[in-house]
Amino acid sequence: MRRHGPLSAPPLVWTAAEEDVDLETTDPARRRHSDPHRRRWVSPHYYCSSQTTSNTCASYNDKRKKVVYCRVLLTRVHSLRTQLTLAFSRAVTAVFSVFSIFAFLSVYADAMLAAVAFLLFCVSESVRSFPTTEQPKLIDLTYPLNNETIYWPGAQTFRHPEVFAGETENGYYYSAYNFLSAEHGGTHLDAPIHFAEGKETTDQISLQRMIGEGCVIDVSRKADADRDYQITVTDITDWEGRHGRTIDHCIVMFRTDWSKRWPDRKAYLGTDEMNVTLLHFPGIHPTTAKWIVDNRRLVKMVGLDTASLDYGPSTLFETHRTLLGQNIPGLENLMNLDKLPEVGANVIALPMKIEGGSGGPIRVIAIDGQTGYSRCDRLQSAALFASSPSLPLFCISLIASLCLFTRA
Ligand SMILES: [Zn+2]
Numbered sequence: 001m002r003r004h005g006p007l008s009a010p011p012l013v014w015t016a017a018e019e020d021v022d023l024e025t026t027d028p029a030r031r032r033h034s035d036p037h038r039r040r041w042v043s044p045h046y047y048c049s050s051q052t053t054s055n056t057c058a059s060y061n062d063k064r065k066k067v068v069y070c071r072v073l074l075t076r077v078h079s080l081r082t083q084l085t086l087a088f089s090r091a092v093t094a095v096f097s098v099f100s101i102f103a104f105l106s107v108y109a110d111a112m113l114a115a116v117a118f119l120l121f122c123v124s125e126s127v128r129s130f131p132t133t134e135q136p137k138l139i140d141l142t143y144p145l146n147n148e149t150i151y152w153p154g155a156q157t158f159r160h161p162e163v164f165a166g167e168t169e170n171g172y173y174y175s176a177y178n179f180l181s182a183e184h185g186g187t188h189l190d191a192p193i194h195f196a197e198g199k200e201t202t203d204q205i206s207l208q209r210m211i212g213e214g215c216v217i218d219v220s221r222k223a224d225a226d227r228d229y230q231i232t233v234t235d236i237t238d239w240e241g242r243h244g245r246t247i248d249h250c251i252v253m254f255r256t257d258w259s260k261r262w263p264d265r266k267a268y269l270g271t272d273e274m275n276v277t278l279l280h281f282p283g284i285h286p287t288t289a290k291w292i293v294d295n296r297r298l299v300k301m302v303g304l305d306t307a308s309l310d311y312g313p314s315t316l317f318e319t320h321r322t323l324l325g326q327n328i329p330g331l332e333n334l335m336n337l338d339k340l341p342e343v344g345a346n347v348i349a350l351p352m353k354i355e356g357g358s359g360g361p362i363r364v365i366a367i368d369g370q371t372g373y374s375r376c377d378r379l380q381s382a383a384l385f386a387s388s389p390s391l392p393l394f395c396i397s398l399i400a401s402l403c404l405f406t407r408a
Helices: 028-032 056-106 108-128 220-225 233-243 265-269 286-295 318-325 369-373 375-387 390-407
Strands: 039-041 047-049 137-140 162-167 173-177 188-190 211-218 250-255 301-304 330-332 345-351 359-368
Touching (some): 233 286
Antiparallel strands (some): 137 359, 162 173, 345 359
């Protein structure tokens, strides 16, 4: 089942589990008959909710529709071209195989020609199979764990004492370490139980929730102007208006560009002292968290590139309590959000599976599925096809065939 998102997405992301299936949004027939005052449908893949996305949404509908259909068309052209190329290659192989047999049986010179042509064809095929940049781009959103890793003031920092490293008595190399760390430091997960009693622990969070489309909401300019900036509902609705869709089903990530300050504790946290009252960094406003849980469906995770979902001076951690209270886990201290597209990348966020954990170190990666459709890659593919010897080979084959028939 395909939902709104990049058309080139790896299938695993778009194979919805039962818990994610929502007939109202996935069945076009039902959608058309849904309440027109509540939703305005933009396309089979995109919709706006009038209740929440303001007037800007409608004005983007037409523009977005064109973009979506362009992408659909592009996908079809891309796949058609691949299929045609393959069919052509196979046809040429078949022609040469048949021709080689005939040529060998009749005239040796023609057989040689065919053999050379076939060899060239094999070379061209192997060239074609070289990996190209059409592979999706992989982006690591995770800081390494080391003695520079930033932890909450007072928390156990990362320690990595060596157990053994070197040549053993039996003549082979061996290396092993212990590690010690707070759950909440570096790039990490906040499991719902972190601020909500009885909610999911790290090991209980479903895999379905930890894989999804990444929605990147850039608030870096506002955060730069005010280091205690709290992300507002308008930041989300503006993003939704620009993209003609909602953040439903997404792993939502707010980009403050705070990662540029890492690993400078003072620049990143606002203080290098162990005093939490001196913390100053951007976060998500409690009203925004409340709005997300009340107005958006199946937001998989919410993360950002600062040390906490709540802003630095927070003492009540209301954003944490609201999101985690609805079993929406948090991602903190993300990096490289500036390298992600605002929509279309797929995110995989898998924490260390600590049974009963309140969070834990996590590896977060993004797959930028749109890379395969960039202009650069299309040009490269076209160039590869044009430079392949298939066409000249086909001509050689024709000439050789004509020679054979003339002799016959
Ligand atoms: Zn945390």
